Amino acid sequence: MKYLLSSIATLALSAGLAQAQAANVPDNLEKLSNFQSTGVTEFTFIDQTGPYADGIRETLKRIKLPDGFKIELYAVVPDARHMAVGPQGIVTFVGTRKDKVWSVTDRNKDRVADEVKDFAPSLRFSIPNGPCFSPDGFLYIAEQNRVLLFPAAEFFYESPDVAAFNLVAKGDLIPEDEESFNHTARVCDIGPDGKIYISLGQPFNVAPADRLEKYKKWGIGGIIRMNTDGTGREVYTYGVRNSVGQDFHPETGELWWTDNQVDGMGDDIPPGELNRQTEMGQHFGHPWYGGGSVRTNEYKGEEVPVEVVMPAVETVAHAADLGMVFYTGKQFPAHYKNAIFSAQHGSWNRTEPVGARVMVTHIDADGNATMEPFAEGWLDENGEYLGRPVDVAQLRDGSLLVSDDLAGAIYRISYEGN
Amino acid sequence: MLKASILVLGGGFLAQTALAQEGPGDPASGRDLARQCRTCHGIEGYAKMPIVPHIGGENPAYLRHQLTAFRDGTRVHEMMSVVAAGLSDQAIADLAAWYGAQTPVATLGPGQEAAGAPEACVACHGADGIARIEDAPNLAGETVMYLDTQLKAFRSGKRVHDIMSGIAAEMTNDEIRVVSEWYSSVQFEVIPAE
Numbered sequence: 337m338k339y340l341l342s343s344i345a346t347l348a349l350s351a352g353l354a355q356a357q358a359a360n361v362p363d364n365l366e367k368l369s370n371f372q373s374t375g376v377t378e379f380t381f382i383d384q385t386g387p388y389a390d391g392i393r394e395t396l397k398r399i400k401l402p403d404g405f406k407i408e409l410y411a412v413v414p415d416a417r418h419m420a421v422g423p424q425g426i427v428t429f430v431g432t433r434k435d436k437v438w439s440v441t442d443r444n445k446d447r448v449a450d451e452v453k454d455f456a457p458s459l460r461f462s463i464p465n466g467p468c469f470s471p472d473g474f475l476y477i478a479e480q481n482r483v484l485l486f487p488a489a490e491f492f493y494e495s496p497d498v499a500a501f502n503l504v505a506k507g508d509l510i511p512e513d514e515e516s517f518n519h520t521a522r523v524c525d526i527g528p529d530g531k532i533y534i535s536l537g538q539p540f541n542v543a544p545a546d547r548l549e550k551y552k553k554w555g556i557g558g559i560i561r562m563n564t565d566g567t568g569r570e571v572y573t574y575g576v577r578n579s580v581g582q583d584f585h586p587e588t589g590e591l592w593w594t595d596n597q598v599d600g601m602g603d604d605i606p607p608g609e610l611n612r613q614t615e616m617g618q619h620f621g622h623p624w625y626g627g628g629s630v631r632t633n634e635y636k637g638e639e640v641p642v643e644v645v646m647p648a649v650e651t652v653a654h655a656a657d658l659g660m661v662f663y664t665g666k667q668f669p670a671h672y673k674n675a676i677f678s679a680q681h682g683s684w685n686r687t688e689p690v691g692a693r694v695m696v697t698h699i700d701a702d703g704n705a706t707m708e709p710f711a712e713g714w715l716d717e718n719g720e721y722l723g724r725p726v727d728v729a730q731l732r733d734g735s736l737l738v739s740d741d742l743a744g745a746i747y748r749i750s751y752e753g754n
Numbered sequence: 755m756l757k758a759s760i761l762v763l764g765g766g767f768l769a770q771t772a773l774a775q776e777g778p779g780d781p782a783s784g785r786d787l788a789r790q791c792r793t794c795h796g797i798e799g800y801a802k803m804p805i806v807p808h809i810g811g812e813n814p815a816y817l818r819h820q821l822t823a824f825r826d827g828t829r830v831h832e833m834m835s836v837v838a839a840g841l842s843d844q845a846i847a848d849l850a851a852w853y854g855a856q857t858p859v860a861t862l863g864p865g866q867e868a869a870g871a872p873e874a875c876v877a878c879h880g881a882d883g884i885a886r887i888e889d890a891p892n893l894a895g896e897t898v899m900y901l902d903t904q905l906k907a908f909r910s911g912k913r914v915h916d917i918m919s920g921i922a923a924e925m926t927n928d929e930i931r932v933v934s935e936w937y938s939s940v941q942f943e944v945i946p947a948e
Contacts, residue, residue, distance in 0.1 A: 415804060433804040435898045460931065463899050480899070513910055517805045517903040518832045541832045600836035684793040685837060721793065721802075742802060 364458045365484070368500040376458035376496050382438070384412055384450060392745050395722045399713040401749065404669075407711060407738075410748040411440045411449035416739040418523050418580075418659055419729040419746070420467035420475065422490040428729070429455060429467040429475060429489070430739060430746065433521055437464045437477060439493045440746065447735065447748060456486070456498050465521035465580075468532070470564060478522035478534050481515055482506040485564070503532070503566050510536060510556055519578040523659070528589040531561045531568075537578035541599055542634045543623040557622055559593065573613060575620035575644065577627075581660040581727070585699075586674055590614055592648070594657035594678060597627025603686050606630035607650035608657045610678070610697060610707065618645045627653070648705045654683035655691035659727025665734025668751045674699065677736060678707075679725035682715060689719045694728060694738055694749075711738070711749060779814065779844070781947065784852025787845055790837060799853045800944045804897040810944035811858025815888045817850035829913055855947040860884045860894035863939040872933045874921055883937040895942025901934035 364374045383389075392409050399407050415432035422428065428449075430438040437455040444450060466478035475489035483504040492498040519537030527533050538547075538557030551557045552574065559573035559582065572591070573579075582593035595609040606627025611620055619642040626632040628650045651657050660678035675698050682691035693712035699705045714723040724742040731737060735750040788797055796802050799810020809817060823829035824838035825846070841849070860882040862868065871881035878887050883894030893901060907913035908922035909930075925933075 433897075433899065462902070515903075515906065516832075517899055539832060541836055599833065600839065682793070684833070685790065689793070719789075 364460075365500055365502070368456075368458070368497060369502075371499060373497050374458035379453040379457060379496060380436075382412055382414065382452040384452060388412060392723075392743050395714070395743065396747065398716075398722070399711055401711050404753050405711075405749055405751050407747050407749045408448070410442075410447070410737060410746045411452050412744060413438050413440060413452055413739070413746050414744040415741050416726065416744060416746055417465045417521065417741055418467060418727040419737055419739055420469045421729050421731060421737070422475075423469055423471055423473055424490050425732040426490045427493055428731075428737065428746075429469075429477075429493075431465040431467050431477065433463050433465055433517075433741070435461045435464070437461060437467060447731075447733070447750070449746070455489075455493055456500060457496050459484075459500065463517070463520055463522075466523040466534070468524040468526060470526045470530075470532075474564065476503060476524055476526075476532060476564075478509075478524040480517075480520050480522070481509045481512065483509060483524070483532075483534065503564070504562075509534075510554055511550075514539065514550075514554075514556060521580050523580055523582055525582055525584065526564070527561065527584055527591065530564065532564055533559055533561045533572060533582065533591065535559050535576070535579040535582060535593070537576070537580070538622070542626065542632050543577075544634075545623075548623070559591070570616075572616050573618065573620065575618075575622045575625075575642065577622040580658045581678060583660050583662050583676070586662050586664050592660070592662075592676065594660055595620065595622075595627075595647075596656055596658075597653070598630075598632055599654070599685055601626060601630070601633070602653075603688070604653050607647075607653055608655055609647035610649040610651060610657060610660075610676070610705065611645070612648040612703070612705070613645070619643060620645050620647075648703075649697060649707045651680070651695075651707060652690050654686045656681035656683060657695070658725075659729075659739070661728045661730055661736075663730065663736075665730055667734025671698070672696070676705075676707075677710065677728040679728055679738065681724050681726060682721055689715055689721070691715070692721055692724050694725055714740075777847070779847030779849070779851030781848070781851040781855045784848035784850070784855075787849050788852055791849070794833070795853075796944075798944050798946045799856050800942075801896075804899060807891065807896050807900055808858075808894075808942060808944065809853045810856035810946075812853055812891055813885060813888050814847075814850040814854030816885070816891055817853055818846055819889060821846045821849065852947075857945040857947070858884055858892050858894065859943045859945060860892070861941045863941055866936070866939060870936075872936055875933060875937075878917070879937070883940045883942070892942075893937035894940040896938060898931070898934045898938045901937055902930055905930045905934065 413430050417431045420429045428440045439455045440449045441451040442449045463480040464477050468476050475486040477484050485503045487499050516539035519539050524534045536556045555571035558576050561572045562569040578596045579593045591613045597606045621644040624635045624640040658679045658681050663672050663675050678695050680691035683689050692714040694710045695707050696710040697707040723740040726741050727739045729737045738747045794806045801808045824834045868881035878890040879893050905922050908918045
């Protein structure tokens with residue numbers, strides 16, 4: 337309880353941000369910001385047993401992993417996208433591209449979730465794809481055009497009414513006339529500097545020239561960062577097409593992130609990307625480059641007006657590299673330490689589909705990165721998806737969670753040795 | 755009377771638009787072509803992801819309109835513009851025939867009564883979100899965010915339609931959300947064609 341109170345006190349002192357923005361918040365958010373009840377008492381619970389769960393378990397029998405690893409169904413979670421594991425290990429929050437955020441709890445600690453219910457049911461979310469936690473237990477949820485923060489979410493989530501505040505009020509993350517549904521699955525992370533980093537995909541296949549100035553100013557087609565009281569917003573990354581996965585290297589503190597590249601240039605180009613950023617303000621090539629060193633048709637022949645950082649890894653074209661996490665657990669064999677686990681969602685427009693797997697990237701002493709498949713088998717012999725992995729997160733015991741928005745599930749991968 | 759005048763407007767729109775009109779499409783050929791659609795829309799048109807609409811059981815004329823508009827650049831979407839760019843008139847007709855051959859089934863959700871449906875929408879889209887006229891899409895069971903996005907696109911001019919642009923122009927964000935939640939709450943399924 338002391339922890340909780342000190343969190344709230346910190347929040348109240350932080351620049352009065354709730355009050356400053358109270359004028360344009362919806363009623364329930366305003367009530368929750370004032371610790372009032374909304375009158376909403378009903379949760380939606382998701383059944384964790386029965387034929388649906390059994391069908392997913394059947395699919396998991398097909399998944400191939402390195403020796404000693406196993407994959408199991410952790411939870412049935414509709415539309416499961418990016419995940420945030422609570423720092424106390426009590427609950428995992430899962431975003432969607434719809435209008436719900438799910439809380440997933442493993443109460444009996446048998447490493448299978450036994451309760452999945454909606455989080456903060458009185459609030460109207462819009463594409464709440466990206467939850468992330470600060471080490472001190474503040475939950476952030478990045479939506480289409482808003483970022484909310486929830487102090488002590490691991491404590492409050494048991495009740496329908498939670499403490500909730502604007503970090504970025506609705507309409508302030510991007511200009512309202514730039515709202516879209518595609519390339520609007522945001523992710524966030526708290527950096528080693530204590531700032532929050534938020535990806536802002538640009539909504540086009542290739543960003544048109546007449547938008548570039550505006551996008552540069554807002555950080556659309558980029559990654560922005562700000563202090564966790566909402567001040568000090570700045571653009572950290574330029575030249576991004578649509579990044580839906582990021583994490584900080586546990587030792588160097590550098591930001592690594594995935595990027596989805598241009599469609600319509602053929603089955604085999606341009607490559608997808610895993611990027612390594614070494615300082616603020618670097619440019620990664622979009623829209624002049626469509627992925628790797630492949631120039632876009634729209635900007636072909638134009639001189640590239642910026643210095644461009646090429647990707648650390650070029651991935652299979654159209655595989656859709658999404659969520660990623662650096663492995664810092666102790667459960668897996670030692671050579672996985674500080675490796676990147678990432679999800680390939682799978683292609684939508686390639687003649688032969690590719691992706692739908694979990695990849696692992698090892699980084700050598702010189703910083704060279706090599707990526708290879710780690711868990712695969714969600715793409716069957718007929719080219720049909722049996723699941724589409726979205727994000728990877730690490731539990732406190734060192735096992736991994738993998739979300740899947742096609743099956744509507746979270747899997748757990750653990751190591752038991754040979 | 756309102757319904758009648760809207761139907762007349764709809765007819766005018768059809769007549770003015772350059773459309774693929776080489777006779778009826780072939781559903782079997784459309785099913786083959788739908789390989790490139792199924793990852794997102796499903797082979798029978800029940801959407802596999804929230805950002806895309808259900809298109810199973812849509813009126814073929816509506817599907818032809820939209821695919822032609824994506825191809826010709828009068829409607830723009832990051833993914834659909836890429837896909838439609840390579841479609842012939844015949845391919846469009848075949849795809850429209852395949853997805854149009856599916857049967858849409860809508861059932862009002864728990865607590866919904868037809869009388870509570872959004873007034874401005876029911877003449878064309880029905881209380882249950884199954885279209886009453888040729889050039890309107892079914893809305894039943896689409897995600898809140900899909901419907902919200904489309905209404906805002908009509909309001910901002912990103913997407914243009916004789917009737918919808920005018921209706922959306924008058925709507926606030928909250929009204930758009932309420933309408934979207936109504937149709938999203940309708941339970942929807944697609945009964946596959948033989």
